[in-house]
Amino acid sequence: MKATTEWTDRRVEDVIGNLLRAGVLLSALVVWSGAVIYLIRHRHDPADYRVFHGEPTDLRHIHGILHDSIALHGRGIIQLGLLLLIATPIARVAFSVFGFAEERDWMYVGFTLIVLLILLYSLGWSS
Amino acid sequence: MNVLLFTLLVGLGSLSAGFLGALTGLGGGVVLVPLLALVFKVDIRYAIGASLVSVIATSSGAAAAYVKEGFSNIRIGMFLEIATTLGALLGAFLALKVPTPAIAIIFGLMLLYSAYLSGRPQTVIAENDEPDPLATRLRMNSTYPSADGPRTYCPRRVTAGFSLMFGAGTLSGLLGIGSGAVKVLAMDQAMKIPFKVSTTTSNFMIGVTAAASAGVYLNRGYIDPGLAMPVMLGVLAGSLLGTRVLVKARTRSLRLVFSLVIALLGLEMIYKGIVGGI
Numbered sequence: 001m002k003a004t005t006e007w008t009d010r011r012v013e014d015v016i017g018n019l020l021r022a023g024v025l026l027s028a029l030v031v032w033s034g035a036v037i038y039l040i041r042h043r044h045d046p047a048d049y050r051v052f053h054g055e056p057t058d059l060r061h062i063h064g065i066l067h068d069s070i071a072l073h074g075r076g077i078i079q080l081g082l083l084l085l086i087a088t089p090i091a092r093v094a095f096s097v098f099g100f101a102e103e104r105d106w107m108y109v110g111f112t113l114i115v116l117l118i119l120l121y122s123l124g125w126s127s
Numbered sequence: 128m129n130v131l132l133f134t135l136l137v138g139l140g141s142l143s144a145g146f147l148g149a150l151t152g153l154g155g156g157v158v159l160v161p162l163l164a165l166v167f168k169v170d171i172r173y174a175i176g177a178s179l180v181s182v183i184a185t186s187s188g189a190a191a192a193y194v195k196e197g198f199s200n201i202r203i204g205m206f207l208e209i210a211t212t213l214g215a216l217l218g219a220f221l222a223l224k225v226p227t228p229a230i231a232i233i234f235g236l237m238l239l240y241s242a243y244l245s246g247r248p249q250t251v252i253a254e255n256d257e258p259d260p261l262a263t264r265l266r267m268n269s270t271y272p273s274a275d276g277p278r279t280y281c282p283r284r285v286t287a288g289f290s291l292m293f294g295a296g297t298l299s300g301l302l303g304i305g306s307g308a309v310k311v312l313a314m315d316q317a318m319k320i321p322f323k324v325s326t327t328t329s330n331f332m333i334g335v336t337a338a339a340s341a342g343v344y345l346n347r348g349y350i351d352p353g354l355a356m357p358v359m360l361g362v363l364a365g366s367l368l369g370t371r372v373l374v375k376a377r378t379r380s381l382r383l384v385f386s387l388v389i390a391l392l393g394l395e396m397i398y399k400g401i402v403g404g405i
Binding site for chain 1: 128129130131132133134163167168169170172173180183184186187188190191192194195197201202205206208209212213215216219265266334335337338339340341342343345346347348349350351352353354355356357359360363
């Protein structure tokens with residue numbers, strides 16, 4: 001029993017490690033492609049972040065970000081990459097629910113679900 | 128300054144911050160916000176948004192490596208993440224209400240505290256003879272690899288650690304940092320978890336904590352793609368480089384210099400917060 005648990009723990013940790021690495025890599029690639037488009041089109045514009053205006057509404061919501069990305073707007077694609085980055089730890093937590101369930105550790109399934117709900121609540125603000 | 132030059136300079140600055148942060152173990156996020164706010168004259172809200180995003184990138188990138196080494200304890204991490212994510216939500220909402228000079232002052236104090244912590248000698252933890260019964264019930268007792276085989280450890284004072292983690296989460300959400308210093312304090316000092324386990328588990332938790340406030344930040348327009356792009360790519364590349372070099376470099380004097388820089392930035396943030404102009 002003990003050995004099986006440790007083996008499963010190990011496997012779950014391996015999957016989590018790969019998941020995190022893939023998420024970060026993918027989001028960096030998307031940010032990079034958006035950056036190329038953004039810099040080609042806007043390289044001569046003035047950069048001024050002294051005064052806070054807040055982002056336009058399309059860059060604040062998942063729907064608007066997807067819309068801008070499909071239209072190949074550089075800033076929209078960068079924002080999509082950042083969204084993927086934010087989703088990476090959330091995917092990690094979601095996978096942990098599955099991992100703990102596999103080990104029949106219901107107490108930790110409960111804890112993990114609480115964390116997942118908090119994360120989804122926060123992300124729900126931008127849907 | 129035009130967009131191209133700004134992007135290159137911010138990217139270079141973030142690369143150095145990420146590199147030094149990984150090399151010294153102090154994290155790059157803590158110097159990013161002062162760098163952007165004081166040197167590049169970026170509004171602190173945009174700076175915090177960009178920093179938060181980069182924190183997720185470095186934490187997830189490093190955690191991927193640590194998890195495989197078998198040091199981080201995913202049960203302790205997950206249980207304490209309940210506290211840090213709730214705190215992070217609170218911190219993100221506070222960030223919308225607290226005036227920016229006050230945020231600058233709190234940030235400065237946090238920098239001074241980080242500098243103080245890193246200057247102090249590392250405490251050696253005594254053997255864990257009286258484990259917290261709560262830790263046993265929560266199945267937190269575990270082992271970690273060492274030169275002479277796996278060694279067992281049993282966390283203490285779980286409730287104190289949980290409360291400190293809530294505070295760490297709030298600071299993270301308010302300031303857009305990983306607040307690894309407070310997380311390590313909670314696990315290292317309160318729960319008496321071995322240093323290697325507490326630092327790697329803290330790193331594992333930072334990404335999830337930051338993700339909990341990122342949704343609120345995104346919705347309120349704090350995350351600007353033009354600024355977050357060079358910051359995220361720069362810090363990520365820098366920290367990956369830093370962890371590569373880490374094994375060979377002697378970091379003691381570098382750590383001292385870096386904590387001195389952090390302390391100075393902290394004083395500058397507090398000064399700017401008091402006289403205005405941030």
